[in-house]
Amino acid sequence: MVLLLAAFVTVVTGIHLVRPLRALTRAAQDRDEHLPPVPVARYDEIGRLTAAFNELSEHRARTERQRKVMVSDIAHELRTPLSTIRSALEATQDGIIEADQHLTDSLLEEVLLLQHVIDDLQDLAAADAGTLRLHAEQILAEAVLRHVAAAHRAAAEKAGVTLLVHSARRLDLWADPLRLRQIVGNLVSNAVRHTPPGGRVTLHARRDDATAVIEVTDTGTGIAAENLPFVFERFWRAEKSRNRKTGGSGLGLAIARKLTEAHGGMLSATSAPGRGATFTIRLPQSERKKDRNVNGQGPQ
Numbered sequence: 001m002v003l004l005l006a007a008f009v010t011v012v013t014g015i016h017l018v019r020p021l022r023a024l025t026r027a028a029q030d031r032d033e034h035l036p037p038v039p040v041a042r043y044d045e046i047g048r049l050t051a052a053f054n055e056l057s058e059h060r061a062r063t064e065r066q067r068k069v070m071v072s073d074i075a076h077e078l079r080t081p082l083s084t085i086r087s088a089l090e091a092t093q094d095g096i097i098e099a100d101q102h103l104t105d106s107l108l109e110e111v112l113l114l115q116h117v118i119d120d121l122q123d124l125a126a127a128d129a130g131t132l133r134l135h136a137e138q139i140l141a142e143a144v145l146r147h148v149a150a151a152h153r154a155a156a157e158k159a160g161v162t163l164l165v166h167s168a169r170r171l172d173l174w175a176d177p178l179r180l181r182q183i184v185g186n187l188v189s190n191a192v193r194h195t196p197p198g199g200r201v202t203l204h205a206r207r208d209d210a211t212a213v214i215e216v217t218d219t220g221t222g223i224a225a226e227n228l229p230f231v232f233e234r235f236w237r238a239e240k241s242r243n244r245k246t247g248g249s250g251l252g253l254a255i256a257r258k259l260t261e262a263h264g265g266m267l268s269a270t271s272a273p274g275r276g277a278t279f280t281i282r283l284p285q286s287e288r289k290k291d292r293n294v295n296g297q298g299p300q
Contacts, residue, residue, distance in 0.1 A: 077117050082114070137175075142168070149165050155192055165202075165203045201216065214280070215278055268280050
């Protein structure tokens with residue numbers, strides 16, 4: 001009798017243990033990205049394993065959705081200028097339009113746009129792979145801001161936007177000067193696009209304890225609260241029309257955040273609709289004597 005009872009308890013316990021493991025096995029073998037989460041029936045080791053599996057499964061599904069969207073967006077970004085170039089060349093070949101300086105300038109603009117998108121994608125790919133190298137040195141924050149302001153002043157004036165620079169007189173940074181200018185330049189370019197004529201974009205650098213803070217503030221249209229979590233996502237635009245005059249390629253802010261993180265810093269955004277936006281770069285001021293890649297590792 002005791003043996004029968006022991007055998008019964010063993011079988012029931014085995015079934016109780018094996019059932020959730022079988023559910024996990026089936027879920028792991030199922031390639032459907034819309035698979036519902038495995039129910040967590042117990043809060044023991046198997047329950048924690050199930051919860052961890054569900055989190056991993058959701059992360060995989062989310063990554064797959066992002067990959068599909070990004071592939072679609074890349075195709076769109078490359079298709080538009082290529083279609084323009086092809087149409088113009090075919091019209092020229094058929095004698096419909098004449099190959100003059102205006103056509104040459106137009107085609108060159110489309111080619112430069114293609115090159116810009118491809119360069120941005122290469123930067124993001126290198127950052128994701130951990131192969132994007134930073135060559136840090138001691139630089140002045142004010143020099144970086146004034147260099148960026150000078151590079152974007154013509155575009156700002158064309159848009160009727162005033163560029164201002166405010167910086168502590170002696171704020172030293174340990175950073176890659178080219179990449180830091182790229183970070184700030186992407187933020188300024190974005191701010192100018194979203195600021196109406198008569199507005200202003202202000203570049204400000206200051207010290208906050210052991211952190212160097214660079215802020216790019218505009219008086220533009222602002223960002224809705226529901227859109228703020230997405231501003232650093234690749235190819236994301238508040239303007240669904242994909243208008244490049246106001247939306248760019250959709251990669252600038254994603255690259256800016258990646259490069260900031262490669263410096264060991266943080267990039268954040270605050271805004272309110274109709275009140276402009278502020279993008280804040282926070283960089284540690286401790287010196288790093290070795291070059292870094294985006295994984296934070298020194299030379300191999």
